Amino acid sequence: MKNKSDKIIFIILMLISSICYFFSTGFNNISFLLWIAPIPIFIYSFFNSYKRTFILAFSSFILGGLSYYKYFNDFPSIIFSILEYSLFFSVIIILCKFLFQKIRKWYVIFFPPSCYSLYEYCSSLVSKNGTINSLSYTQIDFQLLIQLASITGIYGITFILYFLPYAVSIFIYYLILKNKKNCILVFIFPILIMICTILFGYSRIKILDSHSHENIIIGMASADHLNSFSIINNEESSKKVIEHYISLIPMLSKNGAKIILFPEKITTINYKILSNISKLLSDAAIKYNVTIILGIRRIDSNNIFYNSAWIFSENGNLISTYDKHFLLPYYEVNTIYNIPEITPGKTFVTFNFKDSIFGIAICKDMDFQKITHAYSKLNAKVMFVPALDFIKDGWFHGRIAIFRGIEGGFSVVRAPSQGILMASDEAGRIIKKVATSSSENTYFIAKVPVGTSNTIFSQYKYLFHFFTGSIIFLYLILFLYTHFKVSPLKN
Structure with a gap:
């Protein structure tokens, strides 16, 4: 850097951007800061070299x-995931700088958000963690904005999260250059799009509220102090855990609960004791006239482990067993600490309750949009999700499931x-919610x-990706046209 003032500006911008990212993502949730975070980087890119821009972007991320x-x-x-995301996001910043330098038109404002949202989608297809790193989850409290997920999935929210900051950055750039015409254009289009987004969110909520919805009374309970028994593979331990959870049912049923949901992997049940344990649950379902859903670690006769959910109807029948599809690295797949590997499930499970169809998923399954589309096709109205968190990530992980509900049109x-x-x-x-x-x-x-x-998203899952991909393609055509345009021959 040429002088001391350049270094000071660089450090100040890096601190502003990184602090905003830090407190708005991950385990922090001051969501409005995410709208500010990329602005210093974008503005810096307009006036500085590719190298400096990349260093600023990468270090901030x-x-x-x-x-x-x-x-x-x-x-x-996850450290490598952060490095990967920082690298890709920095490359996108460089591409934005390059395109703006070549075209220098206000309508490049659609390029960065298209790149970011399409990158998030492509990343979710190959990542073992699905959509967990999407920035859209930070906006859980912005109710009018997150309704957009019902049309575009979470990626429309990511689009807006980068669309508005980049538009603000270009507006500031044109303001510095005193280019009033482009200032007005850059100001009008983002405002119109935000107004349309907010109006859609408001109207969707009003329409949903105007419909008459059947309500079901749900009971849940957790006995975290018994978690140490969950991996013990013997009948005495399993019976102790199951009997304790059954003892919690009267408190829930007397308050009107018709469906009882217990957490994931509350105990380990092998094929030898399966009938004895299932009878306890069957008798409880009949006695209290409730449907019982619970998560277990299940071992079949071939010593194959499954992370399963059992569903007992109010007449005591074990009506279905669901096996978890998407497994947790280190703890269920590629395991450490001598933990047995879990075999993933292959089928989706629903059950009927009165006149409605309900679906089952387990914990990490809800990080993947495959769940959204599968259960929407099966016409599931409510998703029941036994889960097991790490205490510190209760809200971080729980909010992800909420977005699947918006995308698929079901309660969670x-x-x-x-x-x-x-x-x-x-x-x-x-x-x-209760901790x-x-x-x-x-x-x-x-x-x-x-x-x-x-x-709309559950029916046309590729619609928004086609939109963002088309935008990127059109910018490529525009760049090639601008770059290779030949002046007319003079007579």
């Missing part, structure tokens, strides 16, 4: 990515141990509306 620090011990590979009922018992409707509004306790039983009762299971 890296420092901001430290917001995931609580996962570093449990999932060391999520019961983790070491997390937050939570229910949300298809608009992503939290009906109730579990490590020392005592935690109870949860709520009326949950049945969803519509009908969204």
Whole structure:
């Protein structure tokens, strides 16, 4: 850098951007800061070299990515994910700088958000963690904005998150250059798009509220103090855990709960004791006239382990078993600490309750949009999700499931141990949430509306990706046209 003032400006901008990223992403959730975070980088890119711009972008993303620090011990590979995301985001910044230098038109404002949202989608297809790193989840409290997920999935929210900051950056750039015409154009289009987005969100919520929804009373409970028994593979241990959870049912059923949901992997059940344990649950379902859903670690006669959910109807029948599809690295697949590997499930499971169809998924399954599309096609109105969190990530992980509900048009009922018992409707509004306790039983009762299971995104899952891909393609054509344009021959 040429002089001391350049270095000071660089450091100030890096601190502003990285601090905004740090406190708005990962385990921090001051969501409005994410709208500010990229602006210093974009503005800096207009007036400085590619090298300096890349260093500023990369260092800001890296420092901001430290917001995931609580996962570093449990999932060391997340450090490499942060490096990967920082690299790709920095490359996109460089591409934006290059395109703006070549075209220098106000309508390049659509390029960065298209790149970012398309990158998030492509990354989710190959990542073992699905959509977990999407920036859209930070906006959980912005109810009018997140309704966009019902049309575009979470990627439309990411689009807006980069569209507005880049438009503001170019507006400031034209303001510095005193280019009033482009200032007006850059100002008008983002405002119109934001107004349309907000109006859509408002109208969707109003329309959903105007419909008459059937409500079901859901009961959940968690006994985190029994988690140490969950991996013990013997009948005595399994019976102790199951009997304890059955003892929690009367408290829930007397308050009107018709469906009882317990957490993921509350005990280990092998094929030898399966009939004895299932009879306990069957008898409880009949006695209290409730449907019981619970998560277990299941071992079949071939010594194959599954992470399963059992569903017992109110007449005591084990009506279905669901096996978790997407497994947790280090703890269920590619395991460490001598933990047995889990075999993933292959089928989606629904069950009927009164006149509605309900679906089942387990914890990490909800990080993947495959769940959205599968259960929307099956016309599921409510998703029941046994889960197991790490205490520190109860809200971070729980909010992801809420977005699947917006995308698919269903309510979500999520019961983790070491997390937050939570229910949300298809608009992503939290009906109730209760943090579990490590020392005592935690109870949860709520009326949950049945969803519509009908969204544009669930029916046309590639629509928005086609839109962003087309924008990028059109910019490529525009660049080639501008770059290779030949002046007319003179007579």
